[in-house]
Amino acid sequence: MEHELKQYLIKLDEEGNELISAGKQLLELIGMTEFSLFCTAILNRTINLNRGFITLIKDSNYIAAAPLVRLNLDSLLRLFASTQSEFDYETFAQKVIGGEKISRMKDKDKKQLRDFELVKRLKKIKGFSWVDKVYDVGSGFVHLSKNHVKSSYMIEEETLTGGIRKNDEFISIEEKIAATYYMTQASIGIRIFIGDWINLINQK
Numbered sequence: 001m002e003h004e005l006k007q008y009l010i011k012l013d014e015e016g017n018e019l020i021s022a023g024k025q026l027l028e029l030i031g032m033t034e035f036s037l038f039c040t041a042i043l044n045r046t047i048n049l050n051r052g053f054i055t056l057i058k059d060s061n062y063i064a065a066a067p068l069v070r071l072n073l074d075s076l077l078r079l080f081a082s083t084q085s086e087f088d089y090e091t092f093a094q095k096v097i098g099g100e101k102i103s104r105m106k107d108k109d110k111k112q113l114r115d116f117e118l119v120k121r122l123k124k125i126k127g128f129s130w131v132d133k134v135y136d137v138g139s140g141f142v143h144l145s146k147n148h149v150k151s152s153y154m155i156e157e158e159t160l161t162g163g164i165r166k167n168d169e170f171i172s173i174e175e176k177i178a179a180t181y182y183m184t185q186a187s188i189g190i191r192i193f194i195g196d197w198i199n200l201i202n203q204k
Contacts, residue, residue: 001173008180009054015187019047022194029201038082038093039194042075046187049075053183062168062176069179070138072186073131077118078102079193084113084121089197128189134182 023043026036049068056065078096085092086108096102103114111117115135123131168176 001177005057005173005177005180008177008184009057012050012180012184012187013054015050015184015191016047018191019043019050019187022191022198025198026194029198033090034093034097035082035089038096039079039197042079042190043194046072046075046190050183050187053180057176057180060167060169062171062179066179067138069134069183069186072183072190073134073138076131076186076189076193077115077122079190080122081105081113081118083193084118086110127192130182130185134186 020043023040026039030036049072053065053068056062056068081102082089082092084107086106087095092105095105103112105113107113119132119135122128
């Protein structure tokens with residue numbers, strides 16, 4: 001299982017070059033605009049969250065790494081929101097850069113683009129059915145919850161073992177693999193949406 005985790009971490013690390021490539025394609029296509037700045041910020045956030053996650057997992061610090069999965073999903077949801085907004089891409093990006101909260105924006109039917117609504121819509125798209133589960137579990141690591149309690153002890157043969165540790169010895173390798181997988185899926189999802197936008201512009 002350790003070997004499997006290493007392979008997943010390698011795949012996540014390889015996302016770095018793919019994210020940079022997506023950014024270059026976008027900038028070469030439309031130059032420096034409000035939307036390209038918005039996308040660049042998302043790509044930059046994603047590549048560095050990925051790097052941080054890898055470092056923390058290798059340092060046996062899953063408790064610090066786990067919330068980053070939720071943050072990667074947050075970037076994906078924000079990018080997805082640009083396709084659901086009542087505004088065109090550039091106006092949407094301009095408003096976000098100007099400080100307007102996406103959760104207060106609305107779609108063409110005047111429905112607010114809150115996280116819950118974005119998750120509900122995104123999970124209906126092929127390949128994104130995982131987002132609601134990851135949103136819920138990930139939020140459980142952002143806010144103090146039962147996830148942190150379970151990360152602090154283990155039960156083996158009716159014996160409770162726990163304590164304050166500078167490691168993640170109570171986290172299963174399966175859980176680390178799952179987190180790494182979904183970290184990668186969020187990163188890939190971001191590239192998919194940016195790639196779709198690039199293809200749309202190329203067709204014009």
